[in-house]
Amino acid sequence: xxxxxxxxxxxxxxxxxxxxxxxxxxxxxxxxxxxxxxxxxxxxxxxxxxxxxxxxxxxxxxxxxxxxxxxxxxxxxxxxxxxxxxxxxxxxxxxxxxxxxxxxxxxxxxxxxxxxxxxxxxxxxxxxxxxxxxxxxxxxxxxxxxxxxxxxxxxxxxxxxxxxxxxxxxxxxxxxxxxxxxxxxxxxxxxxxxxxxxxxxxxxxxxxxxxxxxxxxxxxxxxxxxxxxxxxxxxxxxxxxxxxxxxxxxxxxxxxxxxxxxxxxxxxxxxxxxxxxxxxxxx
Ligand SMILES: Cc1ncc(COP(=O)(O)O)c(C=O)c1O
Numbered sequence: 001x002x003x004x005x006x007x008x009x010x011x012x013x014x015x016x017x018x019x020x021x022x023x024x025x026x027x028x029x030x031x032x033x034x035x036x037x038x039x040x041x042x043x044x045x046x047x048x049x050x051x052x053x054x055x056x057x058x059x060x061x062x063x064x065x066x067x068x069x070x071x072x073x074x075x076x077x078x079x080x081x082x083x084x085x086x087x088x089x090x091x092x093x094x095x096x097x098x099x100x101x102x103x104x105x106x107x108x109x110x111x112x113x114x115x116x117x118x119x120x121x122x123x124x125x126x127x128x129x130x131x132x133x134x135x136x137x138x139x140x141x142x143x144x145x146x147x148x149x150x151x152x153x154x155x156x157x158x159x160x161x162x163x164x165x166x167x168x169x170x171x172x173x174x175x176x177x178x179x180x181x182x183x184x185x186x187x188x189x190x191x192x193x194x195x196x197x198x199x200x201x202x203x204x205x206x207x208x209x210x211x212x213x214x215x216x217x218x219x220x221x222x223x224x225x226x227x228x229x230x231x232x233x234x235x236x237x238x239x240x241x242x243x244x245x246x247x248x249x250x251x252x253x254x255x256x257x258x259x260x261x262x263x264x265x266x267x268x269x270x271x272x273x274x275x276x277x278x279x280x281x282x283x
Pocket of ligand 1 (some may be wrong): 006033154179180182183184202203204205206207239242243244269
């Protein structure tokens with residue numbers, strides 16, 4: 001398998017990560033996951049823009065311009081001959097020796113980029129049948145808008161739910177639903193879609209952004225407003241969204257059946273439109 005390591009495409013085994021890389025030691029870095037459809041990076045510009053904003057927030061000087069990064073990522077997809085896939089890349093703050101909490105001078109330290117792309121198909125079964133989620137307290141930090149490499153909070157939320165037999169978590173902070181473990185969370189009530197507003201408590205999903213646009217196109221009323229557990233349990237439909245899963249219905253929350261127990265009509269309509277949009281853009 002060929003991977004991207006800084007500006008080179010190399011065999012995976014050739015990559016050397018220093019033990020004092022700040023990404024390795026502190027989780028000090030950012031990542032993105034981009035879906036590849038028909039050999040094209042879907043919503044690449046939006047992902048790169050979120051990366052830029054994240055870098056600004058953590059004072060990370062990106063080692064490449066947007067154009068170079070974009071070109072390198074596309075080159076990797078071409079070299080690996082991936083048509084339907086997922087591209088992962090991360091940029092750490094680089095090697096900082098001796099280990100020191102103080103941010104290094106970006107003139108002395110260069111960020112380290114790694115990327116790989118592997119085949120991936122939409123999770124059709126989940127999309128068709130829906131999933132069950134468990135309620136989990138959102139104990140993550142207060143910078144959930146930053147797509148940080150430090151995912152332990154998300155990993156623990158998922159494990160909390162999975163250990164109780166659920167496929168994913170719905171996290172609740174201060175009484176309000178924030179998001180799933182690695183996806184945005186939505187509910188539909190009386191024909192209106194609701195999801196948590198962007199801010200420091202959730203990741204501003206690229207898929208969320210697209211779904212907001214598509215809801216507008218389909219004239220489905222939408223409120224980016226936080227909702228509580230009681231409202232969640234009164235929802236007619238629920239679903240989660242993310243670049244890889246697209247739209248996955250949530251048909252069970254703990255032992256409560258959502259709506260009819262089947263994926264909801266608005267959820268399906270929105271997902272169909274999402275797929276049609278992907279085809280329009282990537283064909
Ligand atoms: C915590 C969290 N929220 C939301 C999302 C969805 O983001 P996107 O639609 O950009 O994939 C992700 C994706 O990984 C995530 O990790």
